Structure formats: C-alpha cells, structure tokens
Amino acid sequence: MLNNKHIILGITGGIAAYKSAELARLLIKKGARVTVVMTDGAKEFITPLTFSALTNQPVYDDLWTSRSADSSSIAHINLTREADAMLIAPCTANVTAKIANGLADDLLTNLALARDPANCPLAIAPAMNVQMWRNPATQRNIAQLRNDGVMVFDPASGEQACGEIGEGRMLEPADLVDALERLFVPQNLTGKKVIITAGPTFEAIDPVRGITNRSSGKMGYALAHAAACAGAEVLLISGPTALPTPFGVTRINVESAQQMLDTCLHHTADVFIAVAAVADWRVTEIATQKIKKQNDADVPTLSFTQNPDILHTIAQQSNPPYCVGFAAETENLAEYGQTKRRKKGIPLLIANNGPATFGADDNEVLLLDDAGEHALPRMSKSQLAHQLISEIAKRLSS
Numbered sequence: 019m020l021n022n023k024h025i026i027l028g029i030t031g032g033i034a035a036y037k038s039a040e041l042a043r044l045l046i047k048k049g050a051r052v053t054v055v056m057t058d059g060a061k062e063f064i065t066p067l068t069f070s071a072l073t074n075q076p077v078y079d080d081l082w083t084s085r086s087a088d089s090s091s092i093a094h095i096n097l098t099r100e101a102d103a104m105l106i107a108p109c110t111a112n113v114t115a116k117i118a119n120g121l122a123d124d125l126l127t128n129l130a131l132a133r134d135p136a137n138c139p140l141a142i143a144p145a146m147n148v149q150m151w152r153n154p155a156t157q158r159n160i161a162q163l164r165n166d167g168v169m170v171f172d173p174a175s176g177e178q179a180c181g182e183i184g185e186g187r188m189l190e191p192a193d194l195v196d197a198l199e200r201l202f203v204p205q206n207l208t209g210k211k212v213i214i215t216a217g218p219t220f221e222a223i224d225p226v227r228g229i230t231n232r233s234s235g236k237m238g239y240a241l242a243h244a245a246a247c248a249g250a251e252v253l254l255i256s257g258p259t260a261l262p263t264p265f266g267v268t269r270i271n272v273e274s275a276q277q278m279l280d281t282c283l284h285h286t287a288d289v290f291i292a293v294a295a296v297a298d299w300r301v302t303e304i305a306t307q308k309i310k311k312q313n314d315a316d317v318p319t320l321s322f323t324q325n326p327d328i329l330h331t332i333a334q335q336s337n338p339p340y341c342v343g344f345a346a347e348t349e350n351l352a353e354y355g356q357t358k359r360r361k362k363g364i365p366l367l368i369a370n371n372g373p374a375t376f377g378a379d380d381n382e383v384l385l386l387d388d389a390g391e392h393a394l395p396r397m398s399k400s401q402l403a404h405q406l407i408s409e410i411a412k413r414l415s416s
C-alpha cells in the first residue's frame with residue numbers, strides 16, 4: 019500500500035521526534051518516498067541532517083527561504099501537490115491546535131492548510147504530556163480535526179519523558195506505518211466485526227512435548243491487518259506464532275484446536291475467516307507428567323482423537339457470519355477445494371498449495387464460490403490480503 023507513495027512527514031517539537039528517524043526509515047523500507055518538513059521546535063530535538071541522510075531528500079524547514087531559493091517554486095503549495103499523503107508525527111498540542119483552527123505561521127502549518135484533502139489526506143500522531151492530551155482544549159481540537167477528515171492516530175498510554183504516566187506517548191514507528199496504510203485503503207468494512215483464526219495449533223502430548231505444524235501465521239496476520247485497514251473491528255484468534263500483533267487488532271492467544279473453537283464460540287462477528295492450520299488430531303490422553311524414556315524396546319504408543327472442525331462448527335450456527343475458509347492442498351486445488359467448501363457449508367474458500375506457501379512471504383491462490391473459480395496471480399501475502407479483503411467486502415455487500 020505504501021509502495022511508490024510520496025509521503026510528507028511533518029515533525030514538530032516533541033521528545034518523540036527522535037522516533038521519527040525510525041519512522042522515516044520504515045516508510046522508505048516499504049517503498050515510500052519521504053519528504054521531511056520540520057518546525058523550529060523539532061530542530062531543537064533532532065537535526066535536519068539526520069532526515070536528509072535517511073531520506074536522501076532535502077529537508078524543508080523554512081517558509082521564507084524555501085520561497086526565495088527558487089521563486090518559481092512555492093514550497094507550501096507545491097510540496098503537497100506532489101504528495102500522496104501527509105503525516106505529522108509527532109504532532110504537539112500546539113500544532114494540533116493551530117491546524118484545527120486554520121492557523122498557518124510556518125511551513126508545516128501552511129502545508130496542512132494549503133493541501134487538497136482529496137489528493138493529499140492528512141494524518142497526525144499526537145504526542146504530548148498526559149495533562150495536555152486530556153485538556154478539554156486539546157480534546158476539542160482533536161474532535162474538530164476528526165470532523166474535518168483528518169485521521170488521528172491516538173497516542174498510547176505509558177511512562178512519559180516527563181516522568182508522568184498516562185496517555186500521550188506517540189505510537190511506535192512500526193504501528194504508525196501500519197496505521198498510515200489506512201489512508202490508501204477503501205473503508206469498505208467500516209462497522210463490521212471480523213474474526214480471523216491464524217497460525218498453527220499446538221496439541222500437547224505431555225507438559226513438555228506436543229504436536230504442531232509448519233504454519234507461520236503470516237497469511238492470517240496479513241488479513242487481520244488488511245481488515246483493520248478497511249475499517250473493521252478485528253479479533254485475531256491465534257495459535258503460537260512469533261509475529262507481532264498488527265496495529266488496531268485485538269489478539270487472543272490460544273494453543274489447542276479445542277481452545278481455538280471455545281474462543282471463537284465466545285465471540286460474534288459479521289465475517290469469520292478461518293486461516294489457522296488446525297491440527298486434525300489430538301492425543302487422546304495428555305500425560306500430566308513428562309513421559310520418561312524407558313529402554314529401547316519400550317516406545318510409548320499414542321492414541322489420537324479427531325479435533326472439532328472450527329470452521330464447520332461456526333458455519334453451521336443458526337445465524338452464521340459470512341464464513342471464509344482456506345484450503346491447503348498439494349494437488350487438484352479447484353476440485354478438492356470445491357468439495358471442501360460444500361462439505362464445510364461456506365460461501366467462499368481460498369485454495370492454495372500448502373507446502374509452497376507455509377512460511378513464504380508470497381502466495382498464489384484460487385477463489386472458489388458458487389460462481390466457480392477465480393485465480394489470483396502470485397503476489398506478496400500483504401498485497402494478497404488487501405485484495406482478499408476487498409473480494410470479501412464485495413461479496414458481503416451483494
């Protein structure tokens with residue numbers, strides 16, 4: 019979503035300005051072109067040189083010099099005309115107040131005011147002392163900005179540079195990068211609740227051993243991120259993975275298939291997407307103590323019980339959500355996939371080659387529904403996730 023996007027990164031005078039160096043770096047890593055604009059306050063915390071070195075672009079910091087340096091180029095107009103979005107991070111209480119009230123007394127606030135909102139949306143990541151954040155004046159300004167169509171990435175809570183504790187900390191750079199993608203995604207799941215299962219399950223044998231599989235969870239996590247970007251309230255029910263929770267997603271960790279099912283049944287949703295690679299069997303009796311090795315001839319024998327089918331159980335409820343399944347196959351994708359879709363009683367199934375996708379960063383899938391099959395080309399799991407979410411939203415609205 020951020021690849022080839024031109025982002026104006028505004029930096030104002032807060033201690034969180036040091037985090038914006040990492041933010042600029044992460045945006046560039048995602049393929050964005052970043053132009054940094056700094057206020058005088060920002061330069062008290064971090065130098066323009068840091069950002070020009072990171073972005074390989076000149077840093078803009080003065081309304082008047084940028085005008086006089088080249089009279090044909092008016093920075094406060096031209097910069098946003100060439101940009102796809104503007105993000106101010108950190109955004110101080112002072113700059114929040116100025117933008118909310120249409121004040122423009124430096125380059126950054128001029129840019130915010132002179133922007134065409136349809137072509138260059140604005141997002142801000144406020145960062146300030148907890149009392150400044152809670153002050154009714156700040157809250158009025160934030161509400162006004164939201165009303166004006168500015169996306170506000172609410173600060174997190176925690177220990178502050180001043181030693182006080184509370185909300186006001188700027189979001190972490192990785193979360194801001196995740197959040198910024200929302201500016202480029204159609205909000206076609208606004209008001210919808212989405213539950214996604216992801217990762218493998220872990221079926222214990224004894225307190226130290228278990229059976230699991232090679233699912234990394236990447237596809238499920240990418241879908242959770244894409245659904246949140248599209249405006250949905252997302253609950254991710256995840257087996258053990260090493261992945262960070264996508265920004266704006268609520269995550270519940272589970273281990274076994276039974277725990278995953280119980281957790282799913284405790285929540286309701288408009289859409290249920292089963293991406294988890296659920297273990298088909300569990301050990302019938304989990305040993306309460308570690309099974310000790312005996313002599314060579316005495317190898318333990320395990321007996322197995324079939325796990326519940328989570329997707330099928332959810333799809334058979336009296337008023338089920340729109341259910342989407344994944345099928346990990348090794349051959350005959352379309353045929354096996356359609357059979358599986360009908361057996362599970364679900365409207366949409368996404369079939370892929372299991373071993374070819376486990377742990378990979380890209381995937382190639384076949385969409386199977388009542389209308390037949392529709393192949394999507396190979397793409398990154400993150401691009402695919404956005405595309406699948408828009409396919410799901412399309413089917414949901416029809």
Ligand code: CTP
Nearest residue numbers: 292293294296325326327328329343344345346
């Ligand atoms: N699934 C589930 N609960 C299970 C098994 C699978 O919810 N106990 C879901 C998966 O999350 C996926 C879909 O069902 O969305 C298909 O999973 P897959 O492993 O491909 O198929 P199975 O139903 O397990 O059938 P088989 O292993 O025989 O192909």
